[in-house]
Amino acid sequence: MLRTKHLLSLLLLSLLFFSPLSSVNGSNIYKKLLKTSDLINANPKEAIKIIDSLKQLPEVNENQNLKIQIYDLESRAALMLKDYNKAYNTLKEMDSLLYVSSEMSRIASNYNRWGMLLTKMGVYEKAMEYLLKAYKIRHDLEESETLVCSQNALAALYFEINEGNMAKATIQKAVKHINNTNDVSLRAMILDNAGQIEEKFGHMDSALFYYHKAIKQEQQSNNIIGQIQTCQNLAGLYIKKDMLDSAFHYAMTALDLANKINAQQDIVSLKLTLTEILIKRSQFDNAELMLLTVYPEVETSIDLKIKKRAYNLFSDIYENKNDLKKALQFAKKTIFITDSLITEDKEDKMSQLAFIYNMGEKEKEIETYQKLLLTKTQKSSLRHAITVATLILLTGGLTIILFRLYKGRKNQTLQLNSELKEKKRLEQDYQSLEEKHTLMSSGYGRLLEKEQKTNSFLKTKAETIDFSKHNMQESIQTITTFSSNMLLGSDIDNKQKMYLEKIHASGKALERILNKMVKTSSEIISSTHDFDICDINVIAAETTKFVKEKQIENEFLEVVFSFPQVASSFKLYSNQKAIIRAFEFLIENAFTYKEQGIIKIGYKVVDKQIRFYVDDSRINVPISTQTAIYQWQNMGVTNHSQLDDENLSPLFHTCQIVQSINSNLNFETSNTWGNMFYFILPLLHDETTKQKNEQVFPCWNDKHILIADDEFLNFEILRNYIKPTNARVSHAKNGQEILEMIKVFKFDLIIMDIKMPQMDGIDTMYELKKQSNKIPVIAQSVHAMESERTSLLQMGFAEFMLKPINKTELYQIADKLFMLTS
Structure with missing residues (x-):
């Protein structure tokens, strides 16, 4: 009976799910959307208001x-308005x-x-990427x-670059298949x-032919924006051909249309075109009157190209008219606008770089989301298939199911009990295996720790014996010499x-025992350190072999090796096996x-x-892991529960091995580019092969520098400057992150941008002073007067640097601050 109710409920839910939804209001909205779509060509501003x-x-x-x-229509209208x-x-x-x-x-x-x-924005590489994606999808869908439309957009891009x-080839394809679209x-x-395109490459007659055909199509569809654009193009073409009457006709036609829809930007541009025609006709008074009608709009315009064009015409x-004073005045304005355009072009390039970076980040998010979406879609499709199958079975065999329900119930109960027992047994087996794995992991960690303690004890013992040898050897030699002389x-x-004779024999025996103890001591010391000249090529080969074996288990990862040739003048004196093992734990x-x-x-x-x-591009190093590494290496604190964690255990063992070869495990991390774990070893270098002009970098091995800047590109520049000094570098995006990070880590220097979101540099300095923090802080900013620099130093900043930061100046200032605080 219970199963029958369940099946009937499924039937009801399925019928509700597949039933069509209707709404009167929805119907009205769709009608408005159709009207708005028709209105976009005639008056896009009005269309935007309706949207x-x-x-x-x-x-x-x-x-x-x-x-x-709605968003589809809005994007169309915005592109037509150039917004x-x-x-x-x-x-x-x-x-x-x-x-x-x-x-x-x-x-x-x-x-x-x-x-x-x-x-339109000038980001051509990304534009090509998106247009080719669209073209491929439409080609696969066979949407002629x-x-x-894609061919037309690609032709426009080729025209711009x-x-x-x-x-020409792409636009000809589009023209050839133009009848495929309604x-x-x-x-x-x-x-x-x-x-x-034809006009740009000097084919004026072909350009006229296409423009006139375009005008007819635009008039047919009442596309006012398109008519204005094409009439402007025709006016410009006729000016080039010195057919001023035709140019004047099309410029006036476009101006009437622009006034009709109050397209202010087009009105100004067209009046400038009419002024140009009047100047070519030598009607300078009329040209001046025409230009004066738009002069207020030109002065308030933010479009520097419009201003430059107007000032050129005035000049x-x-x-x-031989009014050289006014001509010179507008010529100076033109020069000033040209400089502004150069500056604006630089700013546009910077914004394009930032835009490309943000687009790259957005595409990564889209790719990840689409993978999750694919999984959800597959599950959803499976649920829909099950629902449809259930409906068919219910419709065709409901009577059979009810008849056989009682007969099959007992068998189902037995099967269910059997499956439950099997599931319980599997869970117990899995739990048992998990416990064994945990015991083995913890046992391995403890075994490694005991091995290190034993080695340390043996080393200490051997060193003690070696020390005793120097104190005892002289006394033994004195006894044997004295007994020899007496005999x-x-x-x-x-x-x-x-x-x-007994004394002499005992002295010799004692000397032999002492020498044996010293020999054993040397063997223990050499076995614990075992330092020798290492073969870097062998380290690279063994590491590559280990990674290839690990990569079979995880095919998601792409591994890039970087093992450059090391000059023969450099020699690495360390423990080769320890280096390879440390590398393997990091991998x-x-x-x-x-x-x-x-x-x-590498x-x-x-x-x-x-x-x-x-170097891992996927994840950053969590604060808990950073704290654990700091405690292992600097405080000697070890929590055995951390050794059971599969994410912490390899790092702990790496720390132990690296410290045994007189180095430390370091890391750099960021939410944007992931993390990099590394350790550094000294190289022996033949001084005779040293280059005369080799650049010398300061040595900041034990320094930890925090760079606070919300712009990732600025952080990357400073990080590359500091990297050769071997200092440890961390990144904060605002003042809040600085205050949180100084609670966990010890920093020797902070390089802080004044302008940051959430909490800027001034407020952060105020909070640092309230906490009586002694970390020296270098302020950095794009521009600052001398008085502002003085006030920043009075606030508590140790030094001020102007962006872009000079590398040599940074080294000098940081070295000076490190000397003052050491």
Whole structure:
């Protein structure tokens, strides 16, 4: 009876799940979206207002499909209005919504929009990547209409990067298949794009042909924005051909359309074009009047290119009117704007680099999310399949199930009991194996610890015997020499001679025992240290062999080796087996994490030292692990429960081995680029092979420096400056992180940016002074007056440095501060 109720409940839930949902409000919203789609070509500003009002409706927030359609229209309108910030934010929202969508056509459309936006922003490499992704998806889906759209976008990109042949070939493909699309606006866009490409490469007649065809398509679809753009292009082309009447006609046509939709930016640009035509006609008074009508808008405009164009035209007018004073005034303004444009171009390049970096981080997040999504989708598909199968079985065989329910119940109960017993037995076996594994791990750790204690004891004992030898040897030699001299004398009787012979024999026996003890001592000392010239190539070969064996167990990881050739003038004097074993423990630590990523393994020679490292791009070093390593190496504190942890045990053993060869385990870590564990050993160097102009770096082996900067690129620059000094480097993004990190770690120097989010450098310095912290702090900033520098020093900063930081100056200032605080 219970099973029957359960099956009926499943049937009811399935019917509810598959039943269609309808909403009157939803229907009205879809109608508005259709009207808005038609309005975008005629008046994109008005379309944006309607879209903003729709986004406020609760029905939209509850319906993911509606959200996707609204953001799709918003990105189209923003691109037409050249509002690239709005387009960027809208496409980001689209990305987050499409994570949970399997509609490849929509994903391709979003990739294509990303490519068009990045082309406009000048980020050409990323634009090419997105456009090729969109093209591939559409080609695989055999969508001929959208494939034309991708070809048009690629042609525009080739046009921007001056790839003439590629641009012409791609746009010709789009023009050839233009009839595959029913979208009149897309046809117009392709024809206009073809005209621009032909014009750029000097084919004026072909450009005119495409522009006129584009105008007809735009008039047919009432695409006002497109008509304005094409008319502007025609006006510019006729000016080049010196056909000023035609140029004036199309410029006035475009101006009327721009006034109709109040496209202020286009109005200003078109009036400047009309001014240029009037100047070519030598109508300088009319040109001046036309230019004065837009002068207030030019002065308040943030578009420096518009300003430069207007000032050039003013300068030409006044030069032709022989008003040289005004001509010179506007020429100076033009020069000033040119300098500003150069500065703006540099800032654009920096923002593009930051954008590319953020896009790379975003793509990593998307890749991870899509893998999780694939797993969820597979599970969801399985559930749907089970539900459908259940419905079919219920519909066709409900009577049979009810008839056989009682008969099969007893067998099912027996089978269930059997499965439960088997499950319980397996759980007990698994628990037993787990306990044995734990005992073996802890036993191995204790065994290693006992072995180290035994070696230490034997070493101490041997050293004690060696020390005793020096104190006892002189006394023994004195006794044997005295007894020898007495035996040589003739004035002793037999009894004295017998005693002297016994003393002499005992002294010799004692000397032999002492020499044997010293020999044993030397053997113990040599077995514990066993230092010799190491073969670095053997270390590299053994490490590579070990990694290849481990990689069979974990195929997710990509391993990159870096074993450069070491100059023959360098010799490594250490314990070769200990180095290989330490390397193996660090590699085991990296392989305990099963995530996909890259591990870099190798060594690097810097300033007569060799650094052996394992660089893991996937994860950072947790604070708990950092604290444990510090306690093992500096305080001698060992918690046996840590040795049972598979993530800590390899690091503990590495610390023990590395310290036995007179080094320490160091690490660098960040939330962005993962972690790097390394240990450093000195190299013997033939001074005769030293280069005369070799750069000398300061030695900061025992120093720990904290770099506080919210910009990762700035942190990377400073870290590369400090790396050759062998100082340990940590990273904080704001003042809050600084205050938390100084509670856990001991720092010798802080290099802090003044402008940081959450808590800036000034507030952080105030908190450090409240805590009576004695760590010297170097302030860094992009610009500061001398008075500001003085006030920063009065606040408590030890020194001030101007960005970009000079490497030599950094070394000098840091060395001075280390001397003052040591």
